[in-house]
Amino acid sequence: MPDHAASPPLHQLLGHVADAVAGVRGGRSLNQLLAATPQTLRAGTQALSFTVLRALGGALTVRALLVPKAPPPAVDALLLSALALLWPAGGPPPYTEHTLVDQTVTAARRRTPAAAKFINAVLRRFLRERDALLAQALQQPQARHQHPAWWIDQLQQDWPAQAGALMAAANAQAPMVLRVNPRHGSAAAYRQRLGAAGLAAQPVDDPAFGGQALVLDAACPVQALPGFADGDVSVQDLSAQRAGPLLLGGHGKGQLPPLRAGARVLDACAAPGGKTAQLLERADMDLLALDSDPARLQRVQQTLDRLRLPAAGSRVQLLAADARDVPAWWDGRRFDAILLDAPCTASGIVRRHPDVRWLRRPGDVAALAATQRQLLDALWPLLAPGGRLLYATCSLFRAEGAHQIDAFLQRHAAEQPRLAAASPGHLPGVPDNPGSPAAGDTGDGFFYALIHQP
Numbered sequence: 001m002p003d004h005a006a007s008p009p010l011h012q013l014l015g016h017v018a019d020a021v022a023g024v025r026g027g028r029s030l031n032q033l034l035a036a037t038p039q040t041l042r043a044g045t046q047a048l049s050f051t052v053l054r055a056l057g058g059a060l061t062v063r064a065l066l067v068p069k070a071p072p073p074a075v076d077a078l079l080l081s082a083l084a085l086l087w088p089a090g091g092p093p094p095y096t097e098h099t100l101v102d103q104t105v106t107a108a109r110r111r112t113p114a115a116a117k118f119i120n121a122v123l124r125r126f127l128r129e130r131d132a133l134l135a136q137a138l139q140q141p142q143a144r145h146q147h148p149a150w151w152i153d154q155l156q157q158d159w160p161a162q163a164g165a166l167m168a169a170a171n172a173q174a175p176m177v178l179r180v181n182p183r184h185g186s187a188a189a190y191r192q193r194l195g196a197a198g199l200a201a202q203p204v205d206d207p208a209f210g211g212q213a214l215v216l217d218a219a220c221p222v223q224a225l226p227g228f229a230d231g232d233v234s235v236q237d238l239s240a241q242r243a244g245p246l247l248l249g250g251h252g253k254g255q256l257p258p259l260r261a262g263a264r265v266l267d268a269c270a271a272p273g274g275k276t277a278q279l280l281e282r283a284d285m286d287l288l289a290l291d292s293d294p295a296r297l298q299r300v301q302q303t304l305d306r307l308r309l310p311a312a313g314s315r316v317q318l319l320a321a322d323a324r325d326v327p328a329w330w331d332g333r334r335f336d337a338i339l340l341d342a343p344c345t346a347s348g349i350v351r352r353h354p355d356v357r358w359l360r361r362p363g364d365v366a367a368l369a370a371t372q373r374q375l376l377d378a379l380w381p382l383l384a385p386g387g388r389l390l391y392a393t394c395s396l397f398r399a400e401g402a403h404q405i406d407a408f409l410q411r412h413a414a415e416q417p418r419l420a421a422a423s424p425g426h427l428p429g430v431p432d433n434p435g436s437p438a439a440g441d442t443g444d445g446f447f448y449a450l451i452h453q454p
Helices: 010-025 030-035 039-054 056-066 073-086 097-111 113-128 130-137 141-145 149-158 163-170 187-196 240-248 274-282 294-306 362-382 402-411
Strands: 177-180 201-204 213-216 233-235 263-267 285-291 315-320 335-341 383-393 425-427 446-452
Touching: 010 030, 010 039, 010 073, 010 097, 030 039, 039 056, 039 073, 056 073, 056 113, 056 130, 056 141, 073 097, 073 113, 097 113, 113 130, 141 149, 141 163, 149 163, 177 187, 177 274, 187 201, 187 213, 240 274, 240 335, 240 383, 240 446, 263 274, 274 285, 274 294, 274 335, 285 294, 294 315, 335 362, 362 383, 362 402, 383 402, 402 446
Parallel strands: 263 285, 263 335, 285 315, 335 383
Antiparallel strands: 177 213, 177 233, 201 213, 383 446, 425 446
């Protein structure tokens, strides 16, 4: 068993984990909830919350077997958290069964005293009857795959041969991937700096990922990364690192010609700024970054400030605006390139954000697809002759990827939009994905379509 002597009391962490579970089930993101957690408890709460949310499908199923009528939300959240932590995960449990039950009951006494005996009775019954209860629960897809039933149905429809692998990958821990700032040095040089700091990393030399990617052997706090505060490096998933090379072009097979220096570029949905920064790290340009949320746009500015961007030769304007409302923000000058990293279900990044699957509702897919369609139709006419638009979503659902682009190409057939040969399409993030890099990680689930004018 791991040593928890230096950790905060488990009952205290469990209380905050229960708050997180209740908040997620109520429609709030885990990041938002963790930000409200006391700093001294945040890391422990996050680690346990990730474990709980990855086993919440099983916990919900078992709780329904044990307690058909759901208890009040605060009680239910604490009970579900304990059941998820007791769920067999294939490795050593984070705590002994006795400790977990005892500390959950202690948390209940402090937070919902009237429910303490009830929670104790349910958890002890689960332990007594666990084998039979698990066998019954695992007949349900929600428990077997640890995803909501509607999500499972959608993946099985979109990826009939890969749905199970996709959901298993979503419950795995994601690696920590770095993007080295090429204005500050090479990936090879930074790898040496990591080694001197006792951190091992593997390079990803494939030019599709920009040649600046490193995959850490073990995750670490960003503060431990050499030069992080000085903008030498950023944390960014491999799939996300495809955006810059795709939009900027190059001389590789199927790529568009390199974008000219000083080109006018639009980043239509810029926050939190990772792809904005990657573009500015790799090329000089006149860039307009939009986001409809002024608070999120501040994060873009913070990212650029840390990375010492824009560099000489580039100009950047940040503007809070809805990209669909073109008359409200456009000055009439056309763009050589547009990055549309569109709002989506985020169904491809569940391994990094395990709350997403429990936040989304079935109707969200169609609603977000409608927003994506509006953005595409609004922005396509803003390209200069010969311009290019990179459409991206971090989604596995075809309604937000291939189906969206197929419909766009049909609607605009008279304008002859062309899909570049370099477009990778769906990147499902499973080992048999042909776009997987040699370093081992397949990247998050993404979709990219590079569309250009004739």
